[in-house]
Amino acid sequence: MTNSNSKKTVLITGAAGGIGRATVHLFASSDWHVIGVDRSDFGPGFPQDGLFIQSDISEPASLEAIFEQAQAFSGALTGLINNAALQIAKPLLETSVEEWDAVMASNLRSVFLSAKLSYPLFVAAGGGAIVNVSSVHAVQTSANIAAYAASKGGLLALTRAMAIEFAADNIRVNAILPGAVDTPMLRAGLGREHVTGDDIHTRLENLAGKTVNGRVGTPMEIAHAIFFLADETQSSFMTGQALIVDGGATARLSTE
Secondary structure (H helix, E strand, O other), X not given: OOOOOOOOEEEEEOOOOHHHHHHXXXXXXXXXXXXXXXXXXXXXXXXXXXXXXXXXOOOHHHHHHHHHHHHHHHOOOOEEEEOOOOOOOOXXXXXXXXXXXXXXXXXXXHHHHHHHHHHHHHHHHOOEEEEEEOOHHHOOOXXXXXXXXXXXXXXXXXXXXXXXHHHHHOEEEEEEEEOOEOOHHHHHOOOOOOOOOOOHHHHHHHHHOOOOOOOOEOHHHHHHHHHHHHOHHHHOOOOOOEEEEOOOHXXXXXXX
16 A cells, blocks of 8 residues: 555546546645546656556456555545546447447446445545546437437436445445537547538537537536535535536527
């Protein structure tokens, strides 16, 4: 065990992506030990007193190894941010069983298994908080993203179930539903014809116009909402809830 008990420890999946990277830096700057997990290398800049694990959370054996390393690193967890996700943007009729299963393995099954594997570490810490990163696609969606939307909708139901079962151990479980946030995943999905424009900047501008705020979000804005749900001093009476952070996009009628 290399960790000091004076700091809280959080494990963040999808740590090398847009939202994940911002979340890593926010928790580290707030004096938490950070364990980051991603299929991709984080590159320079990961917190020096933290632990980065390059691994694939869609593989059950890999998840077991991840939490074994977390146990060795800190012995306990106060926070778990299930942020890693796979998005396949194509029509339902063109989505293969293998693609469907890959999305569910990354976005939904990994959260179920992480809950089981992290549970002893939360008990060792005397409780804590799990934040599941869902999406506005769980409540309002569009064409050509069915598998992703279904996985994120399932994540909301799983969040409620986890909150009920873990409450007795002082483990809170909430979900955050980001809207349009400027990340590599968002930019990669701009070609699925839900926004118009000949280039990515025009498509981003058109997407921004669909929000009430008139812009897309930043990864750090989502990170702050995640931190709010994870921090006991800020959200201690919240569990089993879904927090939408979307610039007001879901507030507006689609027919307006």
